[in-house]
Amino acid sequence: MSVPNEYWRxxxxxxxxxxxxxxxxxxxxxxxxxxxxTSAIESGHACFLFGSGHAAIPVMEMFPRYGSTLxxxxxxxxxxxxxxxxVGDLGYPQFDFIENSPEYGRRIMENYSVHKEDCVIVFSxxxxxxxxxEIAIQFKNRGAPVVGVTSLTHAESAKPRHPSNLxxxxxxxxxxxxxxxxxxxxxxxxxxxxxxxxxxxxxxxFTIVANMLLLNTIEKLINxxxxxxxxxxxxxxxxxxxxxxxxxxxHRELYIKHIATGD
Numbered sequence: 001m002s003v004p005n006e007y008w009r010x011x012x013x014x015x016x017x018x019x020x021x022x023x024x025x026x027x028x029x030x031x032x033x034x035x036x037x038t039s040a041i042e043s044g045h046a047c048f049l050f051g052s053g054h055a056a057i058p059v060m061e062m063f064p065r066y067g068s069t070l071x072x073x074x075x076x077x078x079x080x081x082x083x084x085x086x087v088g089d090l091g092y093p094q095f096d097f098i099e100n101s102p103e104y105g106r107r108i109m110e111n112y113s114v115h116k117e118d119c120v121i122v123f124s125x126x127x128x129x130x131x132x133x134e135i136a137i138q139f140k141n142r143g144a145p146v147v148g149v150t151s152l153t154h155a156e157s158a159k160p161r162h163p164s165n166l167x168x169x170x171x172x173x174x175x176x177x178x179x180x181x182x183x184x185x186x187x188x189x190x191x192x193x194x195x196x197x198x199x200x201x202x203x204x205x206f207t208i209v210a211n212m213l214l215l216n217t218i219e220k221l222i223n224x225x226x227x228x229x230x231x232x233x234x235x236x237x238x239x240x241x242x243x244x245x246x247x248x249x250x251h252r253e254l255y256i257k258h259i260a261t262g263d
Contacts, residue, residue: 036119
C-alpha cells in the first residue's frame, strides 16, 4: 500500500508560495514596521503585540521566547486563546462571543497606558475580527502607530464586522500582507460530492512575518549601538540564570511604565 503524501506535498508547495510572496513583495513594509518598532524600543517605550485565537501564536513566537529581546509587551488574554476544550468552561462559544465584542477590546485596553512613542502589531488573518480592529483603533486613538499583519485577499473580499465599518488594513499605518488565500485553507478535496477545504496557511505566514520583524528589529538595534538583552537558552548559555534575572527586572520596569494607574 502506498503512503498517502499528495495532500501534505501540495500544502508544502503552498507554504513555499506564501514565503515567496512575503519575501518578494512585503520587504518594504516589513522594513517600515521594523523602523517603527526600533524607534519605540530605543526611546524606552514598547511595541505591543496582539492577536486572538490562532493569531495569538505569532505574538507568543515574538515574545517572550529564546532568541527574542526586550521591548515587547504581549497582550494575550486567556479567554481569547483558551478554547481548546471546544465545549464547557472556556469553550468555543465563550471565545466566539468575546472575540466578536469590541467592548471587550476596550476593556482590555483600560489596563494599559499607551504613549505616542509606543506602537502595536495586530495579527488578524481576516482583518475583520471585531476585537482585533478595536485594539487597532484604541492604539490609533492614543497616537501610537499601528502595524497590521493580515491577508488582503481575504480582508478585501470580506464585509467589515466592526461597528465602525472598518477592517484592520483600513486602520493600520503599515500593512503587511501575508498573501494567504481567502478562508485561510489552501487545499480543496472533492469527496463523494462534497468539497472539503483543508490545509490552513495563516499561522505559518504569521510566524514567518513575526520572525522577520523580530530579526530585522534586532539587527537595527545592534547597528544603532542599542543594548540588546537576548533571552538565553538554558543548557547552552552558562550565564542563563543571571541574564534571565536581568531581563525580568528590565521587563518589569517597562511593564509598570505601561500599566494604567486609574488616575
